[in-house]
Amino acid sequence: MRVLATAGHVDHGKSALVRALTGMEPDRYEEERRRGRTLDLGFVWTRLDALGDHLAFVDVPGHERFVPTMLAGAGPVPAVLFVVAADQGWQPQSQEHLAVLDALGVRHAVLAVTRGDLADPEPVRADAVARLADSSLGTVAAVAVSAVTGTGLDDLRTELARMAGALPDPDPDADVRLWLDRAFTVRGHGTVVTGTLGAGTLRVGDRLVTGDGSTVLRVRGLQSLHEDRAAVSGVARVAVNVHGPGDAGLTRGQVLLSPDCWRPTEVLDARIDGEPVAGLPRQVTLHLGTAAVPVTVRPLGTDTARLTLARPLPLRIGDRAVLRAPGGGRPPRGVTVLDVQPPRLTRRGAGRA
Template sequence: MIVAATAGHVDHGKTSLIHALTGRDPDRLAEERRRGLTLDLGFAWCDLPSGRRAAFVDVPGHERYLHTMLAGLGPVRTALLVVAADQGWSAQSAEHADALAAFAVPEILLVITRCDLADPEPAAATARRELLARGLRTAAPVAVSAHTGQGLDALRTALDQLTPDRSPRPGPVRLWADRAFTVSGTGTVVTGTLLGGTLRVGDRVELCASGVPGTAATVRGLQVCERDVSSASGPTRLAVNLRRVPVDAVPRGTALLTPDAWVSSTLVDLRLHTHDADPAPLPGEVMCHLGTARRPARLRRLSDDLAQLRLSAPLPLHVGDRLVLRDPGTRRLLGATVLDPMAERITGRGAAGRRRAALASATGRPHLAAELARRGLVRTADLRRLGVPVPATRAEHAWLIDPEHHRHLTERLLHLVRTHQERSPTAPELTRDRIRDALGLPDTRLIDLIIPPELRERQGRIGMADTALPDALRPAADVAQRELASARWRAPTAQRWRELGVGPAQLQALTRHGVLVRLAPDVYLTPSAVVEAAAVLESLRAPFPVSHARTALSAPRRVVVPLLEHLDRQGITEKVTDDGHRRLR
């Protein structure tokens, strides 16, 4: 389906043209028909010579309804710019052309109406010149008369040729509501233009209304051009029946979204699209238009073409979205491309310059390698919410790291551990929490992705893999080994360690270096003693109680119980009864 919006000066024949093409009057309101003036968005459709269908969004042309016109143009990618042959180009024609340029509408068909009243060539020549000045290109103008029917077949053919057949656009759904009403016995119905994705009966959607995301709804029914369908793919005009949603919950500007597929943001980095004819820059306070939504916003310029926008309420965004910024005072319109909907707040000396440098090469196209290079580290789920294509094999919770950033983090981690070892030779290893904080990582699990071969983790601490016992610990190691050689499995008590002059910090350090094995607070054995204990227990008849183990090892209960629990954790022994009987695996 082709979905096209009209554009052009008031009373240049937009509504009459749509009526003549479709046989349907897009003016829905009684006041519109009484005054002969379009006040709100209107909708109609017709079949084209190829059998495809064209749907139209008719917009008001009066200058007082600029925001309504922008709501009609915002969600579409095709437009009919209408200029009357007997009146020619006007100030309102220029304003609507500015809107087409700001939204970067890619397909524009120039239609010269009322060709039965005047020669269409002068109006067509002026209109093409004005469009080119705005960087807009169009196919050959089509001259028509809604009154006589002249040129209507040529217009249908031109529409048929304007957009070639294409498969449905993949991706998540974002349908901008342009109208909501209640049908007796059915409930709330929302209409809008679906540009991409597929919506099905029974789907769950998220409503983002008035800047408040997160309200869930279920699709009860779908209609395309008044025909019930079970699913619909963009581009198309669509009516969506929502289950148990009041009509006042979906005003114009509400977005129906695929859940968890969009960034709901109030802080956005932009690239502004200006040209030589642009007058003075936009003011700090602007109105932002996207789809059928509009938000007051504050604009902060970072350079001639880079800016950060703070919205009064969230909008659901992807990288590459096209916004229109409007100066409320002069009505000037400016297009902008979303570079980062997850923008960082600019605070502190030099922050604006750093942000400007980070955005300088951003293209506004959602490309995986480019986003990784700029962000360094990002979750797969966040990339998908940004609209960046990610391989389907990547889990939602997975992290992706840019190769250069990975190398930088690995070097910093290695330097961090080496520096700490030099400063604290008796406690040379670092906890994961300290490493996370020092490197500014969002999750300790990311350390697993960057740890180099030179480092090794021991009991939750990370240090050099080939760390030799520091000279400062050698006296304590000698004392501990002599004591345990004579005590065997009768491990020294806390008091005995104090008498030997070996403190808790030294015991912990000796454990990290593998000199000792900690079984419980103040209960330490040598690694060889643990191995020998397992060999002794092999001689016991299974299952054996703790008392038999104590007898075989000639060790007190305070040592044997934690020793057996340690062997359980190592998979050497296992409990077979509730009262603690064990056997070797």
């Protein structure tokens, strides 16, 4: 299986497009279907013959108020279907979503120019391709489509299969770090959590620990794409039936881990992309996986800082994350973790170069 997220401005047809590609409804709530606007993450999939496997979509909302939700959907996913409408062109949330993907360092994408039945898609296609080329996404395949007439959908499936097939294969023996994007109770079964398993393997009977290491849970059951499984290896969409103390308190933004493999940290040193770190607000939010955690920034150099987290997260050197200022008035900043056990700063002013 391969998993990708959608991205693009509100009302540019992201949900309509994945609905047309998969035959499944990504909008899970009645209010979303009534308003014709995605408000939360949606999850659908299809099998692509050219890929020889399933392709799952995490459909994200496009409205500016839901950028944190978009980050929760795109954060754990290695690739994106970027959508721009032919009749509206590049819009503010197109730019913000691109800035988020660039900050995350996402390098794999296909561009879909929707509503090709309403306007000439070529000017918008050329403009969007140029904008994406200046980001981490680089040069991307672009397809003009119409979810209404079906024009271009076969070409889009071909490009999606080509892109998905080129994604690096994850390590099935890697330590599990499952960021949760949903948690709910099923009568007779208990707590079920879902997420995108990026690497590693989950098995029925496994023990997992919560992100702070305080709780051990047992895997009672596994599903992937609504099918019961004894084991699932990444990359995959998974639903995990867990049992243990406090399992009812699991929510989006939490994480389940292989035991004794991760060291949660509240203090880290990181490289920050973009403008000098001294210009950052002291209080920002760190987005990693599906988590959004308040952090305090202490500059160390022009592009490095010490980040103190409001709660511990399981991090490793090289992890990519995003810093976002309150209110979203500033561009998101990409973060690369440099040290998860940094030495204590004792000298007054030692945090500045």
